[in-house]
Amino acid sequence: METVSIACAPNLSGIIEEIIDNFEDKSVSFELTIGENCNVYYQEILKGKKYDIFLSADEKSADDLVSLNLASASEVYAKGKLCLWSFENKIPEISTAKIALPDPNIAPYGKAAFEYLENTKLMDLVKNNLLFGKSPFEVSRLVLEHIAQVAFLPISFVKSALKDNNFKILENSYFPVIQKCALLSKDNKKAQEFFDFLINSKRSKQILNSFGF
Template sequence: MKYSYFFVLVIFLLAVSCKNSGRKEKLVIATAANMQFAMDEVTEAFSRQSGIETEIILGSSGTLTAQIMAGAPYDIFLSANLQYPEHLYKQGLGYRPPETYAYGQLVLWTCKEGIEPSLETLRQEQVSHIAIPNPQVAPYGRAAKEVLMQKGLYNEVASKLVYGESISQTNQFIRTGAAEIGFTALSVVLSEQVRGTGSWLKLPQSTYSSIAQGVLILDKDTQQLNNAIKFHNFLKSEKARQILEKYGYLKADE
């Protein structure tokens, strides 16, 4: 009886093991928050074409980088700049060198009636809070700070700045009115979820450094390596480009 019980137990464990091994694992994509709405559409198109399921993990580029360095099980990283992916690659955490897949654009956005989205508005008394992604971890925040510095506004409005840890949190500040105005990505205000909410101004690209959106396939030992490569290739496809352009992203070769 003892051996019979042991035999049944082994068969049960093998069955469970086979069942689990046959279960599809999702391709986990660490994604900078500026890409939130565009990525929903990109991954949906990718899954329809490939049959590969995906999971999006959102955060600021700096926070996601720290998580990856700490061992987070992500398969591919879409950053709001190229510096973070390059740093990870130099640490031996990338399958091959990162690439720029698109360029982002910066806007001023307000959801408050009577407030005009302009740089001059930032000086006005009616504006007491200006939302900005944290420049230390969010490339769009770094770009926003560059605009303020270039226009000689930074010291004047520094006390009004309210920092979001990502563009997602910054958007919450703007949409809820916690900040009268703020900086965000063009892709946000062009999304179906936000379009028509408040008013916005696209800032001249000459006022900030290019926001190169970088992509890095992570550690070559990942079980999802082949799927990550397929997604990387899909990002460069005409279908993905059309989606990204709809959200205001510029082609990497422009």
């Protein structure tokens, strides 16, 4: 049985598994590494860690790997959306709440959250109430442990990992989060086939759309 190893952005937790389940070639074994901020995997790849496919939460990381000749291709597989999520029944007013969000220095959705706060003129009101996490898992934990009242998170993560529909979609006031994947292996035929399935298949797109992409 051939193996395909995938390093995966955390906002695909619970989603990439469903895409894999719908991949027709059942002779392939998949090794998933998921949970860390995707910058961790990017740095690992630069240092020589071997994966066949890297699913990033941004576009620059995948493109840079191609430029460095560490990947043979990079393609857009999803366009992510930001939301406000709370463990409470009603989304709190963010101008007075403790707010959790991904670290904008390392996380694309954190950068998008900062853009939203700046463009909606809310940053001056909330800048002293911001709490940061390295990944969506850390951000959601701040809310679940009642350290923060509301969080900026990818819709995909809320619907898949948290299995919650108590969120407010933020459609505007930030640049869309374009997510690209990189094909790292040059000689794994099954990795190439799955890469193509992820990018081009109708079923893959249906699954991604169902989780808010």
